[in-house]
Amino acid sequence: MVFESLSEKLQNALGKLRSKGKLSEKDLDLAMREVRLALLEADVNFKVVKDFIKTVKERAVGTEVMESLTPGQQVIKIVNDELTKLMGDKEAKLEFASSPPTVILMCGLQGAGKTTTTGKLANNLKKQNKRPLLVACDIYRPAAIKQLEVVGEKVGVPVFSMGDKHNPVDIAKASLEHGKKHGNDVILIDTAGRLHIDEELMDEIKNIYDAVNPKEVLLVLDAMTGQDAVNVAESFNAKLGITGVILTKLDGDARGGAALSLRAVTNKPIKFVGMGEKLDQLEPFHPERMASRILGMGDVLSLIEKAQSSIDEKKALELEKKIRTAQFTFDDFLDQLEQMKNMGPLDQILGMMPGVNAKALKGLDVNDKDIGRIEAIIKSMTKKERENPDVIDSSRRKRIALGSGTNVQDVNRLLKQFKETKKMMKKFTGMEKTMKKKGKFGFPFF
Template sequence: MFENLTDRLESTFKKLRGHGRLTEENIQEAMGEVRTALLEADVNFGVVKEFIASVTEKAIGREVLTSLSPGQQVVKVVHDELVELLGSQAEPLKLDGRQPVVIMLAGLQGSGKTTTAAKLAKQLKEKGRAPFLVPADVYRPAAIEQLHVLGEQVGVPVYASTTEQKPVDIARQAVAEARTGHYDTVIIDTAGRLHVDEALMAELQEISRTVPLAEVLFVADAMTGQDAVTVADKFNTDLEITGVVLTKMEGDARGGAALSVKKVTGKPIKFVGVGESVEALEVFHPDRAASRILGMGDVLSLIEKAEAVVDQKNAERLAKKIQKNAFTLEDFLDQIQQIKKMGTLEQIMGMIPGINKLKQLKDAPKPDQKELVKTEAIIRSMTLKERRNHRIIDASRRVRIANGSGTSVAEVNRVLKSYTMMLKMMKNLKGKGIVSGGKRRKLPKGLVR
């Protein structure tokens, strides 16, 4: 997400270093490059024009602060304007008022509405709400069955609709059932089309007139760039949406949709889909997105992801095992699974400040999710005894493990070498007193959250 845009902006701001004062000439030059970078990211032309004018006006004539270089000063101006462009602050769902709260998902076919409905239900359930999924797409083959499967996966009940029913009847009856069943949140998955048409809008408008909608979320594929923004604007005109969900942001999305949709529609991005798993839905934070775009990382999101997957009791148990030099391959496997829950390696690394500069180095290591999967397969091919005592893994056992995991002996050796190196590192940390006596050492100032 935003990777190409980030690289272009970092290159632009690097050129500003060395100037003692921000002048109109060097600001205009930098803004020309920023304009090109934004247009290449498929940002709406009108949005780009207004953004550049605003940044230029605020940057020209500013004296460089004592602790800032001219480049950093411009970055601050651009960062503040990006935050404003993306929506200023995270916009929560409207979950107060009349119960049950009804949320309708709308959008074109293939945008990811059905999976988004399940992801949203899972997230709300984890926050203590009682969601009820409603499949109202009676046109797409297996759409109803798909939502039932996803509902079972996330542990959320699904209304028993059929293809013979009208979508508006499904919505009305499902809301009535939610009231009697004590569900406080109804999520309606509606049908889509390959393009916007009158029949689709008439159907959605009929549902909005029949049931009390608290939220109408437009779900868009971020990969479609400005097309997603154009369609969002049309839906907003005809239906009055309350927010946007951008899906497939983990792919090759250039960022144009994210940077344009709030300005064009006036409606905030509320969530972004960052993967296919049911956990891969994130609340959209404009300030964090702006920081990622400018290569500053996103430490807060990284911490939140870690907190969501790390069990405190397991963490304490693991700390004790490290103290006793008892960290096994079984523990190593558990850590790999926790990392996978946080997202792909590329997503995780993208949240680390300064990672883009590291990636530009000639011999910089590149995150490879396949290697993580391969390592997991190798450890799973070991017996329980081997996982708990790696020293017994001789040459014949390595051949068996390689065959069982579909890898080579060399790859098995590489995993074992990485593991033993990790053990040595843990031993060194313990020897330096970083892990000692089961007590947490006080972290240096600035590293405490």
Template sequence: MAFESLSERLQSVMSKLRGRGKVGEADVKEAMREVRLALLEADVNFKVVKEFVNRVKERAVGQEVLKSLTPGQQVIKVVNEELTQLMGGEQAKLAKANKPPTVIMMVGLQGAGKTTSSGKLARFLQKQNHRPLLVAGDIYRPAAIRQLQVLGEQLSIPVFSLGDQESPVKIATEAIAHAKANEHDYVLIDTAGRLHIDENMMDELKQIKENVNPHEILLVVDSMTGQDAVNVAESFHQQMGLTGVILTKLDGDTRGGAALSVKSVTDCSIKFVGLGEKTDALEPFHPDRMASRILGMGDVLSLIEKAQTAVDAEKAKEFERKMRSQSFTLDDFLDQLQQVRKMGPLEDMLAMLPGAGQLKGLKNLNVDEKKIVHVEAIIRSMTQEEKDHPEVINASRRKRIAAGCGRPVQEVNRLLKQFEDMKKMMKQFSSMAKSKKKRKGFKFPFMG
């Protein structure tokens, strides 16, 4: 999970401060010593760590903190604000041309995930009701063109290609003419990478830049390479004038050094982060939300946004109505389960809840996605009558359902017991809601 080790260390330091009624200069210095070590262990650039700690220390021993009613919480507020600034302050949005198409150059070293990120970014734009065009400009890596074409087919996004015999400059130029003729409002040029930065690579990228005048030059780097990612970003920025960075594999980077260093070292904002292998696993980077997650304050806004895009509002309302009337079935339960799964891995969603990292039951939670698949298989093995009226499922029916889905009878029993318990719980909440509504105009608390 992203920032896992750093988050645990920082939350431990902050929890010591949170409960204190008094915080002196010595307390702040001690806390900052631990913060410094935590950041260095997370592979954050040494100069960045030094400047960050000095800024926090300067603010934390000032009058605004020491004379406040809750100095411990004020120090945490300062750390949160400075962490946000360290990662860029505000969300850096994609540029948009006054006259379409907006041209985006995707650059980076080989193996960083440039072609995949091009597809993911096109998918992101597609979901925003744009008409992106992918351009196969990598003529050197074997199967690079085919990889982009397969991605395009999966996403129903057109891919412009002239094969691997034409120059990348000609491919990019003709792609823009094609985009104008076919009313594409974004052009994403997937350029060639190398195993290391070399003169020939940069010359070619500069030629493409001069010929197409891109509105965005986005560097794709692997966050798991830590300081190497920052060094690559610095070199590219000096020669190409980057407008933004896409950090891939952030979900597997437990340290997070690259995400915390890249803005300070290169003065180039992180615009997107890759959080998985799926084509929609690319998200805009919000420094304030990420800082809150690192400090265990949660990221409710991102959780709400995920829910809004994944959950069918009409179905949610219908499910709420059925819960109130105690008429929901195993079909409804399965439908809700599938909608929740669209939002991504459950442990990632739980990590967005404020204070989730401090809860013993959730701290080392590893949600087994296979168990969810097993639940779906069990329900699908039932007849319509059994899904609508689970009470008719006797011992022989349970054996038949277990055989049909290839799971033990005990799992079928467990699911039916959990479903029955859930119905009882909803009945209790429903009766509580009705009684409170009579007294206080109480609103039903579910699925609002």
């Protein structure tokens, strides 16, 4: 889970202040010592940690906090504000040229996931009604051009390539003419992965930069490399003047050192984060939402956005009608599972809910295997069985278990859960009717 280790430690340190009616400087010093340790263990830059703790303490020892009715809550709010500021305050969006095409130069170390990320970004831009073009300028890595072509095909974006015998500078120049001719308004140039200490390759990418004059220079960094990612960013920035960073593998980064240090050290924003291997798992980086998640306050806005992009509104209205009339079937249940899966891994979804912290998720087995098992059981039922589970007798249960690769106990458990869910829905519908008769509307808890 994102920032799992850091999140748990910070929540533990600040949680001790939450219940205190009065707050002494000693209480604050103790909490800040734990916060400092948590940040350093998360591989956050030492100077960044020092400045962060200093700012939080200066704000926290003011009368506004010390004389507050909820001093602990006020300190947590200050930490939340400062974490947000540390990561850049607001979302940093891509800048587009006033007259197309907008050229985006992608750079980074070998193995950071640059080619896949370039494809993910093209996919993201396509959803914004842009017409991106992918450009294959990595002539060194075997099969790099083929990889970009495969990614391009998957996201439905054209790829410009001149093979591996031409100079990358010439390929980049030619791609501009090709893009203008074919109406592409964004040109994404995928360059070869290079070490920041390799002078020859760094000079080459500078030549590409000079030849195409990009509007954006995006550095792709592996979040799991921690403090080294910051050093790499400084080197690339000195050579190219990067405009932003894309952090990959953030879903696997339990520490968070790179995300928390980058902006403060390089003064360059994190623009996107990779949250999984799928080509639609590249998200804009929202500092305020990330700070909220780190402190266990959830990320409701991102959760809503995910739901809006994944859930079919028409189907949701139909489902509501079925619930009201007690016509909810296993087909509807299966449909809901499919839509939930589209929102992303369950642990990520749960991590966005307020009050659900990393520690709570640790003991919870939130993998997709359980959902797969439920899907297999439902798909092994006949249409009649899905619409009316009451007809499922013992022989049918054996057949369903055999067909789904599960056992009869799994089938029984699902049938029982479904029955209880329907009962609960019926009860809510009855309660709503009663409330309407009394002149009130909606469920009592709404």
